[in-house]
Amino acid sequence: xxxxxxxxxxxxxxxxxxxxxxxxxxxxxxxxxxxxxxxxxxxxxxxxxxxxxxxxxxxxxxxxxxxxxxxxxxxxxxxxxxxxxxxxxxxxxxxxxxxxxxxxxxxxxxxxxxxxxxxxxxxxxxxxxxxxxxxxxxxxxxxxxxxxxxxxxxxxxxxxx
Numbered sequence: 001x002x003x004x005x006x007x008x009x010x011x012x013x014x015x016x017x018x019x020x021x022x023x024x025x026x027x028x029x030x031x032x033x034x035x036x037x038x039x040x041x042x043x044x045x046x047x048x049x050x051x052x053x054x055x056x057x058x059x060x061x062x063x064x065x066x067x068x069x070x071x072x073x074x075x076x077x078x079x080x081x082x083x084x085x086x087x088x089x090x091x092x093x094x095x096x097x098x099x100x101x102x103x104x105x106x107x108x109x110x111x112x113x114x115x116x117x118x119x120x121x122x123x124x125x126x127x128x129x130x131x132x133x134x135x136x137x138x139x140x141x142x143x144x145x146x147x148x149x150x151x152x153x154x155x156x157x158x159x160x161x
Contacts, residue, residue, distance in 0.1 A: 023119070026096070027098060027117075030101060033118075034091055036128045037128075052103065055094045059143035081112075089116070090114060123142070127155050147160060
């Protein structure tokens with residue numbers, strides 16, 4: 001019984017260092033990172049900033065960063081970004097940064113010059129106390145992709161199917 005309790009406590013005590021280690025194991029760093037605090041400041045000062053949510057539709061509908069434009073990772077095409085200013089600063093994000101890194105690479109191949117990947121994605125955004133929204137306004141819910149990935153979301157209501 002004590003071993004089970006220790007395992008339960010330790011599984012709920014994942015640290016930022018554990019999260020960083022996980023991210024280093026899955027991200028190439030092929031798209032420059034922007035960190036949560038820097039994005040928050042940039043949102044206050046840069047009217048031209050474009051934020052692209054690169055998750056799946058059901059994830060976006062649960063919640064997203066305010067003002068984010070949905071770009072479907074599974075069905076990405078250059079038509080989704082046709083007409084966007086290729087010189088404007090673009091921040092891509094997903095749950096933790098893997099899918100957004102891949103979309104960021106594609107954007108750069110399409111000629112976008114100022115693309116950044118939100119380090120830690122919407123999980124780190126929410127974990128650091130920032131709001132997410134859905135069609136009804138501010139929400140605490142975040143789609144965590146699946147049960148395994150949900151352990152990295154520390155703040156908010158975990159939603160997955």
